[in-house]
Each structure stands twice: as structure tokens, then as C-alpha cells.
Amino acid sequence: MIDVSVKKTLGTFTLNARLQDEGFVCLSGKNGSGKSTLLRLIAGKLRPDEGFVKVNSVEVTSHPMEKRGVVLVTPDSYIPHFPVEKHLRWGASARGIRLAKDSVSATRAALGITYEGRMDKLSLGMRERVSLATAVLSHPSVLLVDEAFAALDDKESLMSALRGLCSKQGVDVLFTTQEETDGNGADHHYLLQKGTSTRLK
Amino acid sequence: MTPVLALLYWGLGPLSDPIGYGPEIQKGIALSLLASGMTVVLDIVLFTALSYYLARSRNIIAETLVDIPASIPHPVVGISLLVIDSPLTPSGKFLTSIGLNFFDSVLGLVVALTVISAPIYIKSMQPFFESMNQAHEEYALGMGASRMKTFLSVVIPNSTRGIVTASLIALSRAMSEFGSIAIIAFAVVSAPFGLSGTSPASVQVYDLFTYYGLGPAVTASAVLVLVSIPLMIALRLVRGGLRVEKE
Numbered sequence: 001m002i003d004v005s006v007k008k009t010l011g012t013f014t015l016n017a018r019l020q021d022e023g024f025v026c027l028s029g030k031n032g033s034g035k036s037t038l039l040r041l042i043a044g045k046l047r048p049d050e051g052f053v054k055v056n057s058v059e060v061t062s063h064p065m066e067k068r069g070v071v072l073v074t075p076d077s078y079i080p081h082f083p084v085e086k087h088l089r090w091g092a093s094a095r096g097i098r099l100a101k102d103s104v105s106a107t108r109a110a111l112g113i114t115y116e117g118r119m120d121k122l123s124l125g126m127r128e129r130v131s132l133a134t135a136v137l138s139h140p141s142v143l144l145v146d147e148a149f150a151a152l153d154d155k156e157s158l159m160s161a162l163r164g165l166c167s168k169q170g171v172d173v174l175f176t177t178q179e180e181t182d183g184n185g186a187d188h189h190y191l192l193q194k195g196t197s198t199r200l201k
Numbered sequence: 202m203t204p205v206l207a208l209l210y211w212g213l214g215p216l217s218d219p220i221g222y223g224p225e226i227q228k229g230i231a232l233s234l235l236a237s238g239m240t241v242v243l244d245i246v247l248f249t250a251l252s253y254y255l256a257r258s259r260n261i262i263a264e265t266l267v268d269i270p271a272s273i274p275h276p277v278v279g280i281s282l283l284v285i286d287s288p289l290t291p292s293g294k295f296l297t298s299i300g301l302n303f304f305d306s307v308l309g310l311v312v313a314l315t316v317i318s319a320p321i322y323i324k325s326m327q328p329f330f331e332s333m334n335q336a337h338e339e340y341a342l343g344m345g346a347s348r349m350k351t352f353l354s355v356v357i358p359n360s361t362r363g364i365v366t367a368s369l370i371a372l373s374r375a376m377s378e379f380g381s382i383a384i385i386a387f388a389v390v391s392a393p394f395g396l397s398g399t400s401p402a403s404v405q406v407y408d409l410f411t412y413y414g415l416g417p418a419v420t421a422s423a424v425l426v427l428v429s430i431p432l433m434i435a436l437r438l439v440r441g442g443l444r445v446e447k448e
Contacts, residue, residue: 043343065341066351071343076336081358090354095345131340138344 002142002172006041006051015041017197024163025174026183035176038101038192039144042174043072055141069141073148078131080120087119087130091138099137107133110161112117112154122173125152132158136165151184159185205426212423220409221420229402230428231414232392236401237375240314241368244322247315249364252326253352271320275380278316282309282385299328303385307393310386310401320373329363330356362439369436376429379403402428 001022008015015034019025029035040046042053044065052061053068060068071091079087088107092099108114111129119127128148135143143166149155159175163185166173175186183189189200212221220226255264270278286303287293296302303309337359341351388400400408402425410418 029355043339055292065339066342066345066347068343069345072339074336077335077340079337079341079355091344091346094341094347094350135340135344 001054001056002042003054003057004038004052004176005044006038006048006053008037008041008046010049011036013037013195015190015195017195019174019197019199021188021199022172023187024166024184024185025172026189027176027192028178028180028183028189029176030178033192034195035192036094036146038147038197039072039176040172042142043070043144044068044129047169070136070144071138071140071142072144072146073128073131073135074146075124075128075148077135077148078119079129082119084113084116084119084122084130087139088113091134093158095138097139098191103137107137107165110165111158112161128152129158136162136169136171139169140171143171143173145173147176147178149175149177154183156185208380208419208423210424212419212421212426216416216419218413218417220413220417221422222352222424225399226402226405226409226421227296228396228399229405230425231394232310232389232396232399233376233402234428235392235394235396236310236314237318239307239311240318240375241322241372243311243315244319244371245364245368248319248323249326249360250352252323252367253330253356254322256327256330267320267323270316271324275317275378276384279313279381279384282313282316282381289351305386305388305390307386307389307391310382310389313381313385314378317378318371318375319380321374322367324341325367325370326363329360329367332368333363366436366439369432369439373429373432373436376425376432377403379407383407 001020002025003020005018006015013032015035015037017034017038019027019038027035027038037046038184041048044063048061052059054060055069060070079090082090085104088104089099107175111133113129114127115122115126119130122130126185129152132145132148149159152158159182162173180191183200190199191198247407251267254260255267282303284290285292286296286309288297301308303312333356338355340353342348346355382401383404386401387404388398389396391397392399402421406418406421406425409421
């Protein structure tokens with residue numbers, strides 16, 4: 001369960017968002033509507049001026065990034081010098097989780113990761129699959145995906161594969177998009193307009 | 202560039218003097234290279250993590266503290282090390298009791314060079330870490346990796362170029378140091394590789410000048426410049442490489 005009520009002013013922009021849901025949640029809005037800011041507040045990169053961030057009913061508002069159980073995946077979220085297989089296993093080992101024998105191969109299959117190689121040598125789309133898979137394998141409470149689907153040619157099938165994986169593991173997902181129709185593939189849908197959130201479903 | 206070119210022309214040409222490139226100055230250069238190399242290793246080990254901390258925390262008090270050695274006259278650094286090491290002070294008594302001696306020793310030389318070069322190393326590493334893409338480490342932190350694990354396995358392996366550049370700058374700074382080491386280690390009493398009794402290269406140049414006047418000092422200076430040219434070229438190459446990589 002993601003439960004957020006935050007107010008944050010950055011220059012002339014004010015974000016005033018309320019979001020409380022679980023499952024696969026879509027956050028749509030135009031450029032500059034505050035989507036990334038909201039995700040950074042939930043991940044702990046930014047601190048709110050007012051309000052709280054709760055993950056599975058635990059308040060984490062003042063927790064550092066590494067103690068929230070929240071992973072933020074953007075197109076830059078990867079560890080450049082790691083090869084794919086090491087990358088996939090690293091997140092779980094960083095959290096001290098022993099992965100079940102076939103979980104890496106199952107995640108690879110689900111997200112179509114059939115390739116190897118150093119992360120910084122892969123194409124953007126290939127890299128993003130590995131970043132998402134690594135994040136899921138690290139068993140977070142919440143996975144935040146910031147525009148990371150945009151670079152993928154088979155966005156819809158990947159989103160539904162990720163949704164399947166995450167619901168099986170009990171990971172809540174909040175993803176941002178500029179296209180309101182992406183909300184159709186989600187359990188819940190919020191719209192951000194000039195920093196103010198509205199729950200559409 | 203003019204002083205450097207003038208030095209090379211006069212020192213190796215019309216004013217060339219065998220004392221200026223003789224065995225003593227060669228040993229001095231070897232000692233300076235050895236001590237500067239050890240200094241850079243210390244800079245990397247002790248100050249890479251501090252630079253990273255400064256880059257991420259923007260702690261003004263710590264930044265000011267780092268700047269202090271760079272803003273005091275270098276002989277003062279030498280004198281302060283002498284005070285710390287003096288048998289008249291408790292710290293000096295303690296250092297002597299555990300067998301550490303700064304005065305006219307390789308240790309004193311390296312400690313002085315570290316005090317002088319550390320701010321330069323940190324001031325080069327800090328902007329490197331600041332300009333680094335933080336999304337990589339934030340991603341690692343989000344997956345629950347500790348700050349230390351993130352620093353060691355995500356940040357450091359992607360900082361090779363920054364560390365090499367900062368090390369070369371610190372090495373040049375250490376090689377060219379005079380003020381502090383003329384006081385703390387005018388000549389090292391005991392050193393490895395047959396360098397016992399040798400003065401660091403920059404100290405020798407000053408010594409030659411006060412003893413003989415210009416002649417041998419100009420040649421020795423020209424030889425020192427020749428030694429530092431490969432350093433400058435290496436620095437250019439690494440920085441050039443960095444720029445290409447960013448594009």
C-alpha cells in the first residue's frame with residue numbers, strides 16, 4: 001500500500017498530491033505536472049515541506065532512501081559496469097535476500113531478457129528491462145517507474161508482464177506516463193495537473 | 202610558458218652545468234617521485250571517500266576545514282608538523298614513543314606532501330562526484346544497498362578517470378612542493394633505494410642556487426621540468442579521454 005499526502009514547493013511550482021492505493025497504479029500528466037517530483041518524494045530523494053509518505057502503513061517520511069523499501073527506476077537507473085546476470089542478482093544481494101533457484105531465469109523469461117553484456121553497452125530499451133527486472137528481484141515494497149516504459153517498442157506487453165510479476169510478489173507499482181490511455185492497463189489511475197492530483201479510478 | 206621555455210633553453214643549452222644533472226639531483230628527483238607517489242596513494246585511500254561525502258552532503262564546515270591547508274603559507278605547514286613532532290610537546294612525545302619521527306624522514310616528507318596535496322586532490326574529486334549521474338547510486342540505495350556498499354561497488358568502479366585525473370594533479374602538486382618540505386625534510390636521514398642523505402629535488406634547486414648562484418640551479422630546474430612534462434601530457438590525455446567519453 002502506497003499512502004502519500006505531500007506538499008512541496010520548488011521555485012514557483014507547488015506540488016500538492018494525495019495518493020492512496022495498492023496494486024498497479026498509473027500516474028499520468030503532462031510535462032511539468034509534477035510526476036517526477038512526486039516519485040522523488042516517495043523514493044526519498046526529496047523531502048516534503050508538509051505531509052507524509054507511508055509504505056505498507058509504516059511512515060517513512062524521514063527515512064533515508066536505503067531504508068524505505070522503495071526503488072525508483074528511471075531511464076538512468078542501472079549500474080553501468082555490471083554485466084546483465086550480475087546486475088539482476090545484485091539488488092537482492094544488496095538487500096540480503098537469497099533468491100530462489102529459478103527466480104532469475106523466470107524473471108528473465110517474463111521480461112524478455114535473452115541477452116548478456118555490460119549494462120552501459122546495451123541499448124536503452126534492453127537496459128530498462130534489466131533495470132526493472134533487477135528492481136523486482138530485490139523484493140521492494142514499492143516499485144516506482146518514471147517514464148521508463150516510454151523507450152520500449154512493446155510497452156503494453158512489458159507492462160502486463162511486469163504487472164503479473166509484481167502482483168505475484170506483492171510489490172506495489174506506481175508508474176508515470178504522459179499518455180492517459182496507459183491508465184487502462186492499471187488497477188488505479190491518478191491524474192496530475194499543475195501539481196494537483198485527481199483520482200480517476 | 203615563457204619561464205618554462207627559457208629554463209629549458211638556458212638550462213640545457215648555454216648555461217648547462219654537469220652538477221645540475223649529476224647523481225645528487227638524480228637521487229633528489231627519485232626521492233621526490235617516491236615520496237609523491239606514496240603521497241598520492243595516501244590521498245586516494247584517505248580522501249576519496251571524504252570527497253564523495255563533501256560532494257553529496259554540501260557540508261560547509263567540512264569544506265572550509267579542507268581548504269585551510271591550501272590557504273596558509275607552506276612553510277607554516279612544515280613548522281606545524283615540527284611542533285606536532287617536537288619532543289617538547291605531548292604529541293611529539295607520543296609519536297616518538299611509537300617510533301614515528303617526522304624531522305628529516307621520509308615519513309615527515311610524505312606527511313607534509315599529503316597535507317599540501319590533499320586539498321588539491323579533494324578539490325578535483327569533489328566536482329567529479331558532483332557531476333556524476335546520481336541516478337545510478339540512488340537506484341542502488343533504493344534496492345536497500347548501504348551507503349558504504351553503494352560507494353564501493355557502484356560509485357568507485359565508475360570513478361577511475363576522476364581518480365586518475367585527481368591523482369595526477371596531486372602528484373604534480375607534491376612534486377613541485379618546496380616550502381613545507383624545506384623545513385620538515387631538508388634531507389632525509391634514512392631512506393630506501395640508497396636515497397639516504399638525499400634532499401628532495403625542489404630543495405636541491407634552492408640549495409644549488411644559494412650555493413653556486415644561477416648556473417647549476419638553472420640546469421637542475423630544467424631537468425625537473427623535463428620530468429614533469431610526461432605528467433602534464435598524461436593529465437591532458439586522461440582529461441581529453443574524459444571529454445570524449447562524455448560526448
